[in-house]
Amino acid sequence: MTNPILRPIVAWLRDIPGGDDTTRGNGVALQLLLIMIGSSLPLIWPYRIAALIHPLTRSDWIDLCTDSIVAASAWVGVVKIRRGDVQGATRLFVASMLLSQALTYVQRGLMSSMLDQTYVVLPIVLGGLILGRRTLWRLYGLLIVLFAAGGAADVSRLAAKGAQHPMMGAINVLPLALSYLAITMVLDQCVSTLRGSVMAAERRGLRLEEMNRVLEDEIAAHKNAREQLIHAQKVEAVGRLAGGVAHDFNNILSVIEGYAEAREESDDPAVLRSALYGVAAAARRGAAISRKLLSFGRRDVARLEVIDLKRALRDARQVLRQLFSQGVALSVDIADDARYVRFDPEQLELMILNIAANARDAMPPDGRFDIQVTRLSPEHVRMAFRDDGQGMPEHVRQSVFEPFFTTKPAHAGSGLGLAVVRDVVRSHGGTVGVESLEGRGTTLLVDLPALAGHGDNVLRPSPLIHTLLVEDEDVLREMWSRRFEAEGFLVVEAGSGTQAMRLAAELAHTLNLVVTDLRLGDNDPDAWTDQLRALLPEVPILVVSSHFPPTIQRTKGVGILHKPCSPDLLVSEATKLVETSWRRGLRGEDVAAASHGG
Known part of the structure; x- marks a missing residue:
C-alpha cells in the first residue's frame, strides 16, 4: 500500500535536470533536508511564542530573524535544485547557516550557544560532501573565526560584569577547534576516498566503453570479412561455372536463331506462331540461367x-x-x-x-x-x-x-x-x-x-512465405500486403490478371502461395483458378471474392474466402492453406516413394 503512494514522490525528487548520477543523488538527499528545515522552522516559532511568559527579548528577535533567513534559503535552495543547480543551493544554504551562527555568537556568545550544534555541523558536513575538500577546510577556518568571535563576546561580557577571570569566556574555543578539526579530518578522508572511488569507477566505465567500441569494431570487421569471403567465393563459383553456362547460352541462342529462320522458310501463321512459342520458351530458359547467376553475385541477407x-x-x-x-x-x-x-x-x-x-x-x-x-x-x-x-x-x-x-x-x-x-x-x-x-x-x-515432417508429423511452413498477392483495388491490396509482411510473408503484388500471370511465370520456382481476387477486370473469373493451377500446379491458391461462380469450388490446394474479411482472418486462412498443402505434399510423396519401392 505504501509503494504506490511514495513512488511518484520519489520520482519527483529524482527528476533533477543535468549533472551526473552522484550530483543527482546528492540533490535528492539535499532536497529532503531543505524541505524538512524550511517546513519545521516556521512551525516551531508559533509554539515558542505561545509558551513564553514574558514578551520576546532582543535575543529572541535575533533568533527569529536568523531562523527566517535559514528557512527562506532552504526553499530557495529547493528551487535551485529543481533547476539543476545543486551546488548553488548548497552554497546558499551553508552561507545562511554561517550567517545565522555568526549573529548568534556575537549576540549571545559561545558558551550559551553550545547546546545546539546543528548549525555548526550541517555546514561543514554539506560543504565537505557536496562542495569538495577545499571548501571543507575553508568552512573549518570560518568556524574557528566564529568560535573566536563567540569567545571574545563572552570575555567582553564577563569583563563588563567585573569577573575575576574574564578569559574563562574563551575556554571552550580551543576544545571546539580541536573537536571540529577531528571531524573535518574524518570528513576529508571519507570525501577523498569516496571521490577517488567514483573517479576510479568512471575511469573503469570509460575503459569499458572504449573496450566495447573496440569489440564492436572487431565484430563489425569480422562480419564484413565473412561477408566479403562468401561474396568472393560466389564470384569464384561463377567463374568455374562459366564454361557450362556459356554452353547453355550457346544452345539457347542456336534455338532462337533456328526459330527465327522459320520466317524465311514459311509464311504459314501456324508455323510462325509455333516458332514464336519456341523463342519464348528459349528466352525463359535463358532468364532462368540469368537469375541463377545473379543469385551468386548478390550480397543478400540470409533468408531461411x-x-x-x-x-x-x-x-x-x-x-x-x-x-x-x-x-x-x-x-x-x-x-x-x-x-x-x-x-x-x-x-x-x-x-x-x-x-x-x-x-x-x-x-x-x-x-x-x-x-x-x-x-x-x-x-x-x-x-x-x-x-x-x-x-x-x-x-x-x-x-x-x-x-x-x-x-x-x-x-x-x-x-x-x-x-x-x-x-x-x-x-x-x-x-x-x-x-x-x-x-x-x-x-x-x-x-x-532436422525438421519434423515425416509421416503424420506436422511440418510448419517457412516463416518467410513467398506470396503473390493479386488485387486490382490499390488501397485494399496495399493494406493486405502490409498485414502479410508484418506476419513474415514475402509479398509480391500484382494489380491485374496479366501482371499476375507474368509474375507467376517468373517466380514459379520460388512461390509458396497465391492470394488472389477472382474478378480483376482483365481476366476470365470462371477460368482464373484453372489458369493459375496450370502455371503453378503445386502452389496453394487462396481465392478471395464477394461472389463465386459454381465452377469455383474448394478443392485440394485451392481455398475460398468471402469478402468482406478482416486482414487477420485473411492471414490465418492463408497460413492454414500453406500448412495443409505442405502436409498433403509430404504424404503424397511418401506414398509415391513406397509404391516405387514395391
Whole structure:
C-alpha cells in the first residue's frame, strides 16, 4: 500500500535536470533536508511564542530573524535544485547557516550557544560532501573565526560584569577547534576516498566503453570479412561455372536463331506462331540461367526457408552436370525421413557447388561423385559428399577448412571454398567434417538440424512465405500486403490478371502461395483458378471474392474466402492453406516413394 503512494514522490525528487548520477543523488538527499528545515522552522516559532511568559527579548528577535533567513534559503535552495543547480543551493544554504551562527555568537556568545550544534555541523558536513575538500577546510577556518568571535563576546561580557577571570569566556574555543578539526579530518578522508572511488569507477566505465567500441569494431570487421569471403567465393563459383553456362547460352541462342529462320522458310501463321512459342520458351530458359547467376553475385541477407532437399538437389544436379566432365558419374540418394531442413536456398546451392568444385579438382575424368542424405538422429540430418579422387594426407585434412589454404598453384585456386562451406554450415546451426585417406577419396560430412515432417508429423511452413498477392483495388491490396509482411510473408503484388500471370511465370520456382481476387477486370473469373493451377500446379491458391461462380469450388490446394474479411482472418486462412498443402505434399510423396519401392 505504501509503494504506490511514495513512488511518484520519489520520482519527483529524482527528476533533477543535468549533472551526473552522484550530483543527482546528492540533490535528492539535499532536497529532503531543505524541505524538512524550511517546513519545521516556521512551525516551531508559533509554539515558542505561545509558551513564553514574558514578551520576546532582543535575543529572541535575533533568533527569529536568523531562523527566517535559514528557512527562506532552504526553499530557495529547493528551487535551485529543481533547476539543476545543486551546488548553488548548497552554497546558499551553508552561507545562511554561517550567517545565522555568526549573529548568534556575537549576540549571545559561545558558551550559551553550545547546546545546539546543528548549525555548526550541517555546514561543514554539506560543504565537505557536496562542495569538495577545499571548501571543507575553508568552512573549518570560518568556524574557528566564529568560535573566536563567540569567545571574545563572552570575555567582553564577563569583563563588563567585573569577573575575576574574564578569559574563562574563551575556554571552550580551543576544545571546539580541536573537536571540529577531528571531524573535518574524518570528513576529508571519507570525501577523498569516496571521490577517488567514483573517479576510479568512471575511469573503469570509460575503459569499458572504449573496450566495447573496440569489440564492436572487431565484430563489425569480422562480419564484413565473412561477408566479403562468401561474396568472393560466389564470384569464384561463377567463374568455374562459366564454361557450362556459356554452353547453355550457346544452345539457347542456336534455338532462337533456328526459330527465327522459320520466317524465311514459311509464311504459314501456324508455323510462325509455333516458332514464336519456341523463342519464348528459349528466352525463359535463358532468364532462368540469368537469375541463377545473379543469385551468386548478390550480397543478400540470409533468408531461411524450409527446404526440400530432394527438390533442391534435383535442381542442383543440372548445374553439377555442367560442372563435372561428361565422364564423371553423378548420383544423389535422399532418405524420405531426411528431406527437410531450414536453410538459405542460395547458400545451400553455394555450399554444394563449392564442395563439388573441390571434388572435381581431385577426381579423374571418369571418376564418381555421390551425394547421400540420411537421418543421423532425431535431431540431425547428414549430407555426405563422396568422391573417388586422390584423397588427402593428414596434415592437409586438418587444415582444409582454414581460409586461403590450398594445395593448388596460386593461379588455380583461392583456398576459399571449404572455408566458406564451414562458415555457411555453422551459421545455420550445423557442423562440418571431412574423412579422407590418401589415394582412397574424400567424404565431406555436413550435419544440419532436422525438421519434423515425416509421416503424420506436422511440418510448419517457412516463416518467410513467398506470396503473390493479386488485387486490382490499390488501397485494399496495399493494406493486405502490409498485414502479410508484418506476419513474415514475402509479398509480391500484382494489380491485374496479366501482371499476375507474368509474375507467376517468373517466380514459379520460388512461390509458396497465391492470394488472389477472382474478378480483376482483365481476366476470365470462371477460368482464373484453372489458369493459375496450370502455371503453378503445386502452389496453394487462396481465392478471395464477394461472389463465386459454381465452377469455383474448394478443392485440394485451392481455398475460398468471402469478402468482406478482416486482414487477420485473411492471414490465418492463408497460413492454414500453406500448412495443409505442405502436409498433403509430404504424404503424397511418401506414398509415391513406397509404391516405387514395391
